[in-house]
Amino acid sequence: MDAARTAPKSVTPAALAARWPPLDPELLTVREGFMDFVHRKLEPPDLQDCAPKGTKVTDTDPRMIYHGEMIPVSTPDVTQGLKDARRTLRTNRFRPTGKRMNMIIDGCAGKTTLLLQIGRAYQGVLETERRPDDEWTPVVYINVPPRHESNMDWSLPFADFFGMDHTINIDKRTYRSTDMTEPVVHAMRESRTSLILIDGVDRIHDSGLATAFDYFDCLQARLRVSVIYSGRGATDIVNERLHNRRRTERPRTSEQFRSSLPVMRISPIPLHAGQEGGWRSVLQRYDDNLRLYNHKPGALLDLEEELHARTGGYMDSLDQLICQTAQQAIEDQSEAITQEALDDMIVGRNDPDNNWD
Structure with a gap:
């Protein structure tokens, strides 16, 4: 279930640079990009293989590239979410009939990280049972575009994932798309797709809510697939679909009706008395993964x-702050993350009197 897979340690600087290419998130919405994400070999570079201390480096230096992303750090919520998803998906695999249990990811920033790590871990489990090939596509990842108002429209992100051409040339100047549902269903059936990840369900407009979920239901009626919905307020959005309610009619307390689907929730990591363990474990992982010449083990825990004051416990802000400060430390050759270096960054909250929502 390891989300980050290790690579051999005997690598050259050139190989390190090739191992950490900048990753365009949009590429995850096509099969080749998602497969690259699943199979990337992630390991911190060995300082002995990098440019010597004091060497002026460019932005494409292996350590610069590495500290732009670093190895994903699992928070307590992500760790629990991976366990919960593993249990549900394992049961779903062996159900010969009936609709498979779907799941929801809700909460603050970090939902996409959990969603993608579930897809990566799930495919990793399946790859222990069979060798991947050019056709096999167990996981499909869809990021909801801004507007989708018909079944024809909803077939297009799936067609894009499989690299299908869905445009018709009209007078050699204008293009229109055609319904790709049948080719998509055929492709997923032939490639043995069993998990669909739908990110950003909060971008589905009220007018298109019923159409969107009807389309997802249609896919499940024709394929043996599980679906994980992710987005801000995803629990209420799915509830409203199941209960034929519009978001504008949502009751003030969402506890008045709950989806029967399991919900994996991402929350900010606290730093209250007696609850410091989660935050410290996250910082420890970042601290262990830093590759700075003057870094002293435990330095991040001292900060x-x-x-926490700068990020409010939100992982997206913490990750950006640490990565950005580490890269600056390489550029200015200080080679350490310090209080002064953090103060120089605009990431996160700089005014301690402000409160996070």
Whole structure:
């Protein structure tokens, strides 16, 4: 279930650079990009294989590239979410009839990270049972575009994932798309797709809510697939679909009706008395993964209060702040993350009197 897979340690700087290419998130919405994401070999570079201390480097230096992303750090919520998803998906695999249990990811920033790590871990489990080939596509990842108002429209992101051409040339100047549902269903059936990840369900407009979920239901009626919905307020959005309710009619308390689907929730990591363990474990992982010549083990833990004050416990802000400061430390050759270096960054909250929503 490891989300990050290790690579051999005997690598050259050139090989390190090739191993950490900048990743365009949009590429995850096509099969080749998602497969590259699943199979990437992630390991911190060995300082002995990098440019010597004091060497002026460019933005494409292996350490610069590495600290732009670093190895994904699992928070307590992500760890629990991976366990919950593993249990549900394992049961779903062996159900010969009936609709498979779907799941929801809701909460603050970090939902996409959990969604993608579930897809990567699930495919990793399946690859222990069979060798991947050019056709096999167990996981499909869809990021909801801004507007989809018909079944024809909803077939297009799936067609794009499989690299299908869905445009018709009209007078050699204008193009229109055609319904790709049948080719998509055929492709997913032939490639043995069993998990669909739908990110950003909060971008589905009220007017298109019923159409969108009807389309997802249609796919499940024709294929043996599980679906994971992710987005801000995803629990209420799915509830409203199941209960034929519009978001504008949502009751003030969402506890008045709950989806029967399991919900994996991402929350900010606290730093309250007696609850410091989660935050410190996250910082420890970042601390272990840093590759700076002057870094002293435990330095990030010494800055735990500052880092929490700056980020509010939100992983997206923490990750950006640490990665950005580490890259700056390489550029200015200080080679360490310090209070002064953090103060120089605009990431996160700089005014301690402000409160996070």
